[in-house]
Amino acid sequence: MFGGVEAGGTKFVCVIGTGPDAIMETRRIDVAGPAESIEAALDFFRRAVAAGTPLAAIGIGSFGPVELRRSNPRYGFITTTPKPGWSGTDVAGPFAKALGIPVGFDTDVNAAALAEGRWGAARGLASFVYLTLGTGIGGGAVVDGRLLRGLGHPETGHIAVPRRPGDTYEGICPFHGDCFEGLASGPAVGARFGRRAEDLEGADQAAAAELVGFYLAAGVRSITYTLAPERVVVGGGLSGMPGVIDAARAQLRAQLNGYPGLTEHAEPSFLVPAQLGGRAGPAGTLILAEQAARLGADAANSTG
């Protein structure tokens, strides 16, 4: 049995189980300060262990930016988030210390990518991208069967996108103004239309879907030219807005404009909605836990 924490900016979702259809226990925690939020999550797992649930490892998928290099002294930390009070928070450390079991740590979107890869819309693929369109825009990528990591982790929401003709909205990203996230995240759509994206109706809703579809395609174009994925899976609240995926597919064909001539890019199966919805992140943390348990066993074997 594995434990997992989807550590989002507004809520933590703690789970115990082995997959999206095998979650034994769940606790949702409204996020306050780092210490209280982490303690509330620890309390959930401590009680479960005390009640006899054997936890082999725990996985954490965190909002970011986070430090993923194990050689770095701040491995497992949230680094420089704009979220007040959270910069420099050690997230992985307290779990390892309090529970004494292996801890897997990655971004929330990388966790969701893993889950969509095993149980969802990217099953069987070696290389794919998972994007989430919601309060922010984020992305995780699997390359050759493994999560993409490097100096840091993908920050796909901050790539540049070409302007939709006629669009003069300045964008809301505090760092870049009119990046992908700045122009097409939920709050950007809300600010453009004067009401929350999920409350839009009629002509406004249709216009919003065309707008988001345009920018989703623009982001997917540059991601596709950089990563050459077999598929792009799109989750998050905005991905469920009627018309967004269809608009994005049509726009993607127009924006790729036949280059480099891969027929796969024009097929509906190239750009698809996520299948696990809000369960992707929590389920993915269970895969992070499983990987940590395996790594822990390997380390024990190699020293034993």
Add this chain to the structure above:
Amino acid sequence: MFGGVEAGGTKFVCVIGTGPDAIMETRRIDVAGPAESIEAALDFFRRAVAAGTPLAAIGIGSFGPVELRRSNPRYGFITTTPKPGWSGTDVAGPFAKALGIPVGFDTDVNAAALAEGRWGAARGLASFVYLTLGTGIGGGAVVDGRLLRGLGHPETGHIAVPRRPGDTYEGICPFHGDCFEGLASGPAVGARFGRRAEDLEGADQAAAAELVGFYLAAGVRSITYTLAPERVVVGGGLSGMPGVIDAARAQLRAQLNGYPGLTEHAEPSFLVPAQLGGRAGPAGTLILAEQAARLGADAANSTG
């Protein structure tokens, strides 16, 4: 001893050796039609073998787009290039047939990336990007020590870049107009200034360097947010224009604007000129050959 072919759009460079400082023989072939060009390369290797040079394998780094999926019947082909007469050319096949040794096949920029990783500006790094700025703009990437491949291969020159303020040049990419390559490749610079990029002098040269630096930074920004590389290595003719790399470093700091707060992004070591120059591609094909030899040996062992 390995053989290698850097199959460019205007010339093939054939080499025999083991590395950039251990090339025993070289032949440059001006590219004509596919059949003549490939036959001229085969002739070079056949003569070497007849003269007693033992070739364990051959590597080919080709202009593209190419098909890299071994499961695809067109593996080893150039697919849909705008270059007249070359679409649908089987490049790897004739070498395997004529020489009877393992053939490694990848893009020219992936080959150059491998060489910069082993002998050049990216030594010791697990994850980096190689960009070439010349007649076209192309990119190869190494992730976790391995060449990035997926549905196809990176086509980094075709990502979207934000307009430099005041730049109204329409761009020369036949597919996208004002993509990275359309705005900042050698021919784009030449068209903007009315003479070849390498012939620019004085104020024009300085202006061109600022222009190319801006767009190089813009491309690197989105690539960095997508791939999270430890370093970006830049080769190709335009990368050697005085002032380009310095302008790009300053612009990259401005365009990333402190996000996600990695101090490494602001260091000169993050964005560096290639070290192997024109030798990177040919030397990299020798690594492709070496990998093919190893794969061949593995296959022989697994069936033996």
